[in-house]
Amino acid sequence: MNRDLIVNLVIFAxxxxxxxxxxxxxxxxxxxxxxxxxxxxxxxxxxxxxxxxGGLVSxxxxxxxxxxxYVTGIxxxxxxxxxxxxxxxxxxxxxxxxxxIWPMAMLAAALAALLIGALSLRTSGVYFIMVxxxxxxxxxxxxxxxxxxxxxxGLSFYVRNSFPGLNTFDPIQYFAICAGLxxxxxxxxxxxxxxxxxxxxxATRQNEQRSTAVGIxxxxxRLTAFVLSAMITALAGALYADLNRFVSPSMFSWHMSxxxxxxxxxxxxxxxxxPVAGAAVFILLEHLLGPVxxxxxxxxxxxxxxxxxxxxxxxIGLTLxxxxxxxxx
Amino acid sequence: xxxxxxxIRGLKKSFGALTATDDVSLxxxxxxIHALIGPNGAGKSTLIKQIVGEIRPNEGTIRFEGQVxxxxxxxARARLGLARSFQVSSVIPDFTVLQNVMxxxxxxxxxxxxxxxxxxxDRTLTEPARFHIAHAGLSGREGxxxxxxxxxxxxxxxxxxxxxxxxxxxxLDEPMAGMGLEGAKQLTxxxxxxxxxxxxxxxxxxxxxxxxLADRISVxxxxxxxxxxxxxxxxxxxxxxxxxxxxxx
Numbered sequence: 001m002n003r004d005l006i007v008n009l010v011i012f013a014x015x016x017x018x019x020x021x022x023x024x025x026x027x028x029x030x031x032x033x034x035x036x037x038x039x040x041x042x043x044x045x046x047x048x049x050x051x052x053x054g055g056l057v058s059x060x061x062x063x064x065x066x067x068x069x070y071v072t073g074i075x076x077x078x079x080x081x082x083x084x085x086x087x088x089x090x091x092x093x094x095x096x097x098x099x100x101i102w103p104m105a106m107l108a109a110a111l112a113a114l115l116i117g118a119l120s121l122r123t124s125g126v127y128f129i130m131v132x133x134x135x136x137x138x139x140x141x142x143x144x145x146x147x148x149x150x151x152x153x154g155l156s157f158y159v160r161n162s163f164p165g166l167n168t169f170d171p172i173q174y175f176a177i178c179a180g181l182x183x184x185x186x187x188x189x190x191x192x193x194x195x196x197x198x199x200x201x202x203a204t205r206q207n208e209q210r211s212t213a214v215g216i217x218x219x220x221x222r223l224t225a226f227v228l229s230a231m232i233t234a235l236a237g238a239l240y241a242d243l244n245r246f247v248s249p250s251m252f253s254w255h256m257s258x259x260x261x262x263x264x265x266x267x268x269x270x271x272x273x274x275p276v277a278g279a280a281v282f283i284l285l286e287h288l289l290g291p292v293x294x295x296x297x298x299x300x301x302x303x304x305x306x307x308x309x310x311x312x313x314x315x316i317g318l319t320l321x322x323x324x325x326x327x328x329x
Numbered sequence: 330x331x332x333x334x335x336x337i338r339g340l341k342k343s344f345g346a347l348t349a350t351d352d353v354s355l356x357x358x359x360x361x362i363h364a365l366i367g368p369n370g371a372g373k374s375t376l377i378k379q380i381v382g383e384i385r386p387n388e389g390t391i392r393f394e395g396q397v398x399x400x401x402x403x404x405a406r407a408r409l410g411l412a413r414s415f416q417v418s419s420v421i422p423d424f425t426v427l428q429n430v431m432x433x434x435x436x437x438x439x440x441x442x443x444x445x446x447x448x449x450x451d452r453t454l455t456e457p458a459r460f461h462i463a464h465a466g467l468s469g470r471e472g473x474x475x476x477x478x479x480x481x482x483x484x485x486x487x488x489x490x491x492x493x494x495x496x497x498x499x500x501l502d503e504p505m506a507g508m509g510l511e512g513a514k515q516l517t518x519x520x521x522x523x524x525x526x527x528x529x530x531x532x533x534x535x536x537x538x539x540x541x542l543a544d545r546i547s548v549x550x551x552x553x554x555x556x557x558x559x560x561x562x563x564x565x566x567x568x569x570x571x572x573x574x575x576x577x578x
Contacts, residue, residue, distance in 0.1 A: 191444070191445055191447070192444050192445075194447045194448060194449065195443055195444050195445055195446055195447065195448055196435050196440060196441055196442075196443040196444075196446070196448050196451065196454070197441060197442055197443060197444050198448070199424075199428065199431065199432055199435060199448045200432065200435065200436075200441045202421075202423070202424075203421045203424065203432050206421045206422055206423055206424070207419060207420070207421050207422070209415075209419060210415075210419045210420060210421060211421075211432070211436070212383075212403045212404050212407065213381070213403065213407055213413050213415075213419070214407055214432055214433040214436035214437065214490060214493070214494060215404050215405075215407035215408035215433075215436035215437055215439065215494065216404060216432070216435075216436040216441055217402070217404040220442075221441060224442070
């Protein structure tokens, strides 16, 4: 089809190629890095739906990432010790099945997003940013002061949850699960943004007054996008918990919200695979430069500055521009 | 005379000590172009905003096709067929002409929460959109991004979007603003044609256009309608001449 599609496919194929290559070469650690890129990319794909397509600058997506993680951690730890999670109003037992945990993680995030979105969408601009941040920080402090699930120390679980027919401990098989979900989320985003709903969402971002004048209310459209966005990011949180077999309040912290936003901006706001490219570059830098200097994030900061100032389309936008130039030149 | 499509009674709106709309009543009848004129600051835009539902009046009632619409928000009023154009052209800049009009079609039929079918291959959107684009005189520009359209083309796009709402009444806020002489002439012809679709409440500064198009004229001064009548009546009205047309009576 078009250049956009090709660039998106190449980015995804590169990620898979790195993981497969590392697997063949017997470098399990690199496979895990690629898995981390897929998971954080997925978190960014979630945020991109709200931020990129809907113009909703949420500085609180760590809330949903953390909710996904904690739901996973709580189910897994209860499965280990056999105590029910809830006895009232109904009995809810722990579980080790990813296929059972993911819907719970996404449902919990959807409910939280419905509440947070309904309140924060009454504001806009910088107030929206602050309200979403405030909600995420509230949950962060709640997690810290909740000794039942580890409080400040976080919650470890010793067995990675299971997926039918696969050995989730094998790095390449766990990568396959994460990459598969990433592909699904990308497909979902591609379809939704081109649907009637996507048309309306992007219209409300660009010109709310005009959208209203053709009979489209912005708030329900935005709230829907916000909830879908949160669900995708929560799924990433669940995968991240299983990757580390550990969750901690830092998943809820504003640093996390900032990182997810960095993936989106670095890769390209409103570009389908932008967050994947952004997360991959982030992890690459962290891996290559982290051991050299603790201040590697200064370089990241410079990159981000350069992108925001000179290439608002992000890495994907730059690539597309370069391709166009070679085609015409 | 037939029942009015749009009927405004006793509308009042003040901002603090400033009375922007002072007991305004006016009707828009089927098939007519009713021009609303008045000096800058007379409250024309404030009146339009109250009709479309962007701001709430302090007092008064607005009926649209017999139904009281005071409690409806702007989106709901648009879906009833109250089609509006803006003083400064307002379109979705990164959308193509086709996507802009498709958006209006989708807004009008009320089915925005559909998530899987690609909008561009949805013929219930594209076919009406193409029809309205042709009607507004923009054929051949469907794939052009709205942000690169000329001023006149953007006006036509707004008209295509208004048509897509299956309008029962048009509210056009200074459509001639910023148009060249030739463009204004063209647009006058289009508006005259538009009257057969639905009646038009036309806010306009361009007196040539107003006198050429309007069946009736209302003159708004300091938030109050000082006269309503035919073109000839308004031209002859001494109070209008004094307060607006700028002549000594």
